[in-house]
Amino acid sequence: MSDDAQTPEGVRPEVAAAVGDWRAYVEAKMGFRNHWYPVRFSNELAEGQLITLQVLGEKLLLKRIDGKVYAIRDRCLHRGVPLSRKPDCYTKDTITCWYHGYTYRFQTGELVNILAVPDSRLIGRRKIQSFPCQEAKGLIFVFIGDMDPVPPLSQDVPPGFLDDDVMILGKHRVVNSNWRLGAENGFDALHIFIHKDTTLRHFRTFNFPIGHTPLPGAVQVVEDADGPKGVIDDFAQHKPIWDGVIDGRVVVRGPRSQQVQGTSASVGTSIWLPGVLKVEQFPLPGLTQFEWYVPIDGKTHLYVQTIGQQVQTDEDRQDFASNFESIYKPHGLDGFNADDIWAREVTEPFYADDYGWVDEMLCEPDTTILEWRRLASRANRGVQTPQDLR
Template identity: 75%
Template sequence: MNEEPLVNPEVLSMIGDWKGYVEAKLGFRNHWYPIRFSKELAEGQLEVVELMGEKLLIKRIDGQVYVMRDRCLHRGVPLSRKPDCYTKDTITCWYHGYTYRFQTGELTNILAVPDSRLIKRRKIVTYPATEAQGLIFIFLGDEDQVHDLKKDVPPGFLDEDRLVLGKHRVVNSNWRLGAENGFDGLHIFIHKDTTLRHYRTFNFPIGHTPLPGAVQVIEEEDGPKGVMDDFALHKPVWDGVIDGEVVVSGPRSTQIKGTSAAAGTSIWMPGVLKVDNFPIGGLTQYEWYVPLDEGRHLYVQTIGKPCKDEQERLSFANDFEAIWKPHGLDGFNADDIWAREVTEPFYQDDYGWVDEMLCEPDETILEWRRLASRQGRGIQQKSDLR
């Protein structure tokens, strides 16, 4: 029986050099994705997570995080329905006693059929996991494609002196709408009333268009792949005018150089945004748009700061909880969340990718779509979930 395609074939026939991006409704395989903060998974703790349409079990055993598909090989039931962990590194299916080892996925026993010839000859699907900067990353893909994490995070994120703090939440839109919302320079208009203006003085135009040289594509073989947009090379719009009358204006300070509140943005495979000098100078915001399924993504929001000693780490942690989390990650980014969710219906049947009417500043988004189509290491399909 033929499986229904994930993306409308008629739409794909109308897309040019970013067809692969439209195909990646469930995300790109063979990449690292953050799925939880390390502090959320204690020793011996078992959690169910979703990633790219797959339901997974994660467990910390002797300090190491292991990942296993949440589906018994026998009759396909979810192991998480009643997780029986009789030993610290195994899980036994509640239905018929099939028992798997977390480290390898090996079928190590069938408690109800101890002499079965299947024992030690079959494995459940497992995926590599690693931890960095307080986040748990999962590599969802093929064993022969596993690569260094540094290729899937923005430059500077892994610096040893950088303290990274954040939160995550589920957003009811496809991951691509999250990524494009973050990298969309024109969407600055939605933030014109941000409460962040109470915590810093900044230039905040209602719109800006990249000038020649502002957008750079980074595709070095041994490093992360991304698109960079330098806001210093933008033409800002400070006043919105209708019929000759100024109806809205962005805050502008003659004491500050630059055209925008941030120095610039960049977006990196497999879908992570870097915002330089934001929410204030010296801080960097990193955002992941992790595919959960066709219509939802995990929004992993973090802010990082280089800290030379424990006092600086404590000071940043206090400011994060008191200011940057409530007014940045919660307040400022709340506008982004509802914007993505109300955009979702337009793209849900895939025709939005051909019916949209982009304008000049959206060239940055097109560069991202092209790069993702070239650099994606595989497209998650429904067949991969079986």
């Protein structure tokens, strides 16, 4: 639309200035830098396999070498071409640019040779950008940033996710909205209104109010120096709304069962930096849903949905895997969350020109979302900018 000036982060200065204590959040259109992000499941990258993907605007090449995953930028230092256009891997550890032979070591990014100019003084003195990788719970995490030393992964995942006895299964898909609309959709207790007709009902007895407002004390901010930073919303301390009333008439009712306790389908949610949600006792009691909204660029995110369950035995593991395939994935991650996906996508245009952040008209329960925006603005390790992609 308009071609106004932009901040270095690529947002409207008037909007960034107007939001006060969550300015960094508005600027983080492409996500927060110097954090760990899951990008694929481990079983999607076999030994010796090379894949490309994009995260926080960075186009990456990932390769698994002797079991370990390495990531470098998919752009030759010489003249900027994608190495992946015609990958020349003459040795296990290296990739050679198809254009003039600049050759990089995956483990370090080092320019180890230029095949066509073997005596160049650049050799051994230059590095392509490389990114730390770590696998945990069957996911490949990449650290997008240049912080040294790299903070531990445990600071960037929700509490409980890395627990020894928790088994994680999941899936991912691309969503056409900014990552923040994913995060806010997930953490938004109020949006339960959209899930009224979920098929999950056939698989459990729900208490499903049409809304619920946090009472004082429901929301807790976690900001310990050495742990994950997040905001917790405890649904036990919510006031549920069961009847929707218009002009004095009840027009819609949330299903309420005497068989189950609690005010909602979950007992509570929490959102953590750099953009990952934990939903407790969901999609069924005994399960935890962990889901990431990983920025791909400013307009799309990778929705990484996982479910965790405590397992002790191989039989536990097999049962969980079987239920995941037959129930949790089709009716939870696909069925229930399908509504979340289109909701984020149709919210995108309002925020895409930044004005949405000041033109929105939040209501009282949305203070939980504001807590998240403030926490994220305070506790992030940096904002990704277009200049970081040069």
